[in-house]
Amino acid sequence: MAVKVRIPTPLQRLTQGQEEVDGTPGTVIALINDLDKRFPGMGERISEAGKIRRFVNIYVNEEDIRFLNAEETVVKDGDEVSIVPAIAGGAKQ
Amino acid sequence: MGYVKGLKCRECGREYPVEPIYVCEFCFGPLEATYDYKGIKKVLTRKTIEKREKNLWRYKELLPIDGEPQVGLSSGYTPLLKADNLAKELGVKELYIKDDTVAHPTLSFKDRVVSVALTKAREFGFDTVACASTGNLAHSVSAHGARAGFRRFIFIPSTLEASKIVASLVYEPNLIAVDGNYDDVNRLCSEIANKYKWAFVNINIRPFYAEGSKTHGFEIIEQLGWKAPDSVVVPCASGSLLTKIWKGFKEFKEIGIIKGLETKVFAAQATGCSPISTAIKQGSDVIRPVKPNTIAKSLAIGNPADGFYATQVVRATGGYGEDVSDQEIIDAIKLLAKTEGVFAETAGGVTLACTWKLVETGKIARDETTVICITGNGLKTQEALNGHTSSPHYIKPNLSSFEEVLEKIDKGGK
Numbered sequence: 001m002a003v004k005v006r007i008p009t010p011l012q013r014l015t016q017g018q019e020e021v022d023g024t025p026g027t028v029i030a031l032i033n034d035l036d037k038r039f040p041g042m043g044e045r046i047s048e049a050g051k052i053r054r055f056v057n058i059y060v061n062e063e064d065i066r067f068l069n070a071e072e073t074v075v076k077d078g079d080e081v082s083i084v085p086a087i088a089g090g091a092k093q
Numbered sequence: 094m095g096y097v098k099g100l101k102c103r104e105c106g107r108e109y110p111v112e113p114i115y116v117c118e119f120c121f122g123p124l125e126a127t128y129d130y131k132g133i134k135k136v137l138t139r140k141t142i143e144k145r146e147k148n149l150w151r152y153k154e155l156l157p158i159d160g161e162p163q164v165g166l167s168s169g170y171t172p173l174l175k176a177d178n179l180a181k182e183l184g185v186k187e188l189y190i191k192d193d194t195v196a197h198p199t200l201s202f203k204d205r206v207v208s209v210a211l212t213k214a215r216e217f218g219f220d221t222v223a224c225a226s227t228g229n230l231a232h233s234v235s236a237h238g239a240r241a242g243f244r245r246f247i248f249i250p251s252t253l254e255a256s257k258i259v260a261s262l263v264y265e266p267n268l269i270a271v272d273g274n275y276d277d278v279n280r281l282c283s284e285i286a287n288k289y290k291w292a293f294v295n296i297n298i299r300p301f302y303a304e305g306s307k308t309h310g311f312e313i314i315e316q317l318g319w320k321a322p323d324s325v326v327v328p329c330a331s332g333s334l335l336t337k338i339w340k341g342f343k344e345f346k347e348i349g350i351i352k353g354l355e356t357k358v359f360a361a362q363a364t365g366c367s368p369i370s371t372a373i374k375q376g377s378d379v380i381r382p383v384k385p386n387t388i389a390k391s392l393a394i395g396n397p398a399d400g401f402y403a404t405q406v407v408r409a410t411g412g413y414g415e416d417v418s419d420q421e422i423i424d425a426i427k428l429l430a431k432t433e434g435v436f437a438e439t440a441g442g443v444t445l446a447c448t449w450k451l452v453e454t455g456k457i458a459r460d461e462t463t464v465i466c467i468t469g470n471g472l473k474t475q476e477a478l479n480g481h482t483s484s485p486h487y488i489k490p491n492l493s494s495f496e497e498v499l500e501k502i503d504k505g506g507k
Contacts (some may be wrong), residue, residue: 009287010118045119054104054401055121064396065384085121086398 003031009054010046011046014039017040023081029071031081046083047071055086095159096133100124100300102455103402105212109300111157112128113217113297124300126157130373134348139319142350147309149205155306155344156209157301162428163215164241165208167197169308173464178432179445183452187462189322190429193312193469194437198236199260200470201229201391202309202334203437207237207294208304220244221291227253228274228391232481234294235264246291264325280470307335310341315466321351323461324412326359326448328440328468329369330392332403336468339406358406359457360414361447363387363422364440369400371405373414380404388419388477389439413456417446423481425449426471436471445470461462 003023007015015021021039023031029050036043046056051071058065059082063074075081100109104122118272135364137154143295145151149160149169163261172192180188193202207230209507214222224234231247238245249258250273262268271278286293294302305310314321321342327335339358346354362370365387368380380400385393397403399474407414422442429445430436437445471478488494 010121031375031405045121048120053120053122055116055398057396064382085116093223 001078003077004080004091005035006033006080008083008085010085011042012084014042014045025076025079026074027071028052028060028073028075028081030064031075056082057086058082059084095157096129096154097157097159098127098129101127111159112432113219113292115297115299115305126300126304128155128157128344130344137348137350137352139315142315148313149208149305151277152308152311155296155341155348156313157304158209158212159216162208162212164211164237165204168204168208168237169196170312171196173313174435175431176433176465179429180294181430182432183449185452185459185461185463189313189317189462189464190216190433191309191316191464192435192436193309193433194441194467194471198240199229199232200473201233202306202468203229203233204237205308206302206305207233210292210298210302211237211241211243212295213301213448214243214294214298215241217298218355219290219292220288220307221246221292222281223248223282223285223291224295225249225278225293226295227257229473230295231258231261232264232473235261235266238266239264248282250275250278267425268326292358303333303337306337307341307344309466309468310338311345312344313338314342317462319351321345321354321356322464323355324357324457324463325466326361326444326451326457326463327466328392328444329360329362329397329400329403332360332369332399332469334408334466335403336399339410356410357412357457358410359412359447359451360403360407361417361444363389363443364416365389365464366393366395366416367414367416368395369397369403370414370416372400372404375480378404387422387439388474389422389443391438391440392443413451415447415450415456417443418448421446425477426478427481429467432470435467437467438469438471438474439477440469441467441471442477442480 003022005023024034032047102117102122103125105120133154142151147170176190176192194274198205221244222238225248227249247266248269251270286296287383292298297349345351360369367384368383372380385395425446428441444465486498490499
């Protein structure tokens, strides 16, 4: 069992169309860096200088990581990570 | 024809042509319209503007359209009231209310942005317009879209109270009630926007739509006699209105319509949903999303897309952020009504109550000129005042019964 990572449509070109890929347990930022090794280009689309880009939302088990421990949030086997581009102006209520 | 050069990502600066797109393909940052200010400077002067019709299109060179305005020819140019009674209450010298409670046709500032969005939608060749909204935006798209002859789709969560949807339904749009919460509705709408060639005003038309808010700022400067105020207080939901009012002020300076610009911009929020004012108070660049809990529903965006940019404007101009409780919001709605005869929706209560706090704490100087942006009409959110107004005086249909009450009223000094 690994970490399940859901890839948004705009990034599926990098994953050869896969909507879901396996990730490695650890911090969210480490997981992103690891994804970048397997799917080159992924890292710079999602993060910049170790920080998640402002208009990318990341959810761990459906909780926004900004409510958790941000980039340092730890994910373990069986967790689900969703990468969701923020809709500019979208209301999250 | 028009003066728009293109769209540009606010995050990474990548440039895009004028198309119905809204996010940067690379970093997902929002796209914004850029203009040929040199060209605009040659044609748009105070004199040109003053000769034009009193609607928001009098500044059309600074709006992102290519042809002539097509929607909202009676929208905008709302009153700027000099609020002397309210100024006295607050203990300030000069106070103005920019009053969008009487915006045409649906009584909120959304009539401005939708005028621009639907004109652009027509230029792009769309025949269908849409939005996800429960309030002011739904009303404005329904109404403007009806008159302009668009097919209209309005998406709401199915749990919404019936009273709130009548003000959209009366214009007979296609009202789609989605079995889910607001997040689900938004997610669905972005999928629909990808699949159907429709103009979602606050999704794929957003870079154009948002520019309409600048007209609120242009009008403030024009109505003050071609000068910018010392302070302006703006209610924040996504933060877009605040950034666009400031963009409008800067553009007027850029094209030489005003010389000096030293306005401080203040952000007003409800404490029950205050991610922007909290970040400002903490001096932080990070907007921490919140779960909204406030009577000011039109401002209840817990994860504001333009929040970061709003904090940057506030900081760069020397302004500040403030937030207020539900009770303070209600008190401010009543104060505005009884001093100036303006009945604002809950967002207006937020803005006035925050202004009061900012004056009390010395963030807004008492001897300067302040403008308060009132963005929507109180008749839309009357339920917020249930149990908070005084009662009628009940009498029998005869003179003595009336005079009995009159005596009491006189004694009460009213």
